Amino acid sequence: MLIISHKSRVEFVKFLEENNLTYIKTIDNPNLDKRIADHPDLSIFIVNKDTIFIDNSVKYEYRKRLLDKNIIPGESVCKSYPEDAIYNIYMADSYYIHNDFTEKNISLYMKAHNIKHLYVKQGYSRCSIIPLGEKILTSDFGIYKSLKDKIEVILLEKEKIELDGFDHGFIGGCCGFFDNTLIFNGNIEKLNSFEIIKNEADKSKIKLLYPKSCDLLDTGSILCC
Template sequence: MLIISNKASLEFKNFLTDQNIDFIETIDNPNLDKRIADHPDLSIFVIDSDNIIVAEEVYPYYKVKLSSKNLIKGSSVFRKYPKDCIYNLFTFKDFYINNDFTEKNIERSLKERNYKHLFVKQGYSRCSIIPLRESLLTSDYGIYKALKDKVDIILLENDKIELDGFDQGFVGGTCGLVDDKLVFTGDISRHKSFDRIKKACDRENIEIIYPETSLTDLGSLICI
């Protein structure tokens, strides 16, 4: 099941239904900038298949929506950077990728599980990364430079991505990995680096799927 933005288009929701992918929609986090308050990856972090950490202000909503999971009430987020992105990190193999402002419950849980911290300057590290099973893709050169000698990472070109109220969105905020499918919110085939993305997915036997709508940063699709 996916957690998707409450701003997702009807076309995208219908697409997920046609693909037999279950989903729930987010609730806005009142402490965040209204333009991105709907983004799943700014209020929720999945530790593992059973344990999920959720920002305090939206915890009651997800406690009901995700009643079969063990939800842990996390710290509050705040409007200004970097306290708006303390949930916006990514785990890959035995690493977690983020700057130094990780939410305290997430950081403690990951360290208890022996994850090692790979530091990057980018606070929106999850938004900036397309996750595959064995490799990562990013258009953020700082992330690429920090990780290229540590993990298999591919640098993508920057291209126009819609993000409500902003000039530019993040490529990682347009997608999510669901089993053997990489799901995008819109037509990724028009992206300048689509051939690189497809080649990386083909190498890992991952299918790219998307509706034929505009590619939009709605926050990373969270699979639970």
């Protein structure tokens, strides 16, 4: 099941239904800036398909929708950066990428399971990354510089991504990864880095899935549980 923003474009929601993909839509987190309160990756962090950390302020609503999941209540976010991004973490099998403002219960989980912390300055880590398993793609040069000698990371060109109420959004806030499939909420063929993304996905034998009927929109990372 996918978790998508309730602000997702109609065309993207229709695309999911046409591809028989089940989903739930987010609710706004009252503690976040209203422009991004709908973003899944600012209130929810999925460890695996069974275990999910969710901001204490919105946990009850999601418990009603995710009855078969082990939901662990986490700290409440704050409106200002970086405390609004304590759930905005990228996690692979052996490491996670974030700054030092990780939600405390998630941080304890990582330590208990020997999942290495790869530090970056960018608090919106998940939003800044296109996930490809143990390999990542990013247009954030700070992330690239910090991690290029530690993991396989591909630097992308800067893109003009729409984000409600802001000058620009993040490419990672338009996509998600599930079942060896990288899904985007708009037409990636218009991106400057389309060929790079396509080639890296092909190398990793990962399927690309996206609607051609609408442009990309940063509504927070598409989560899968």
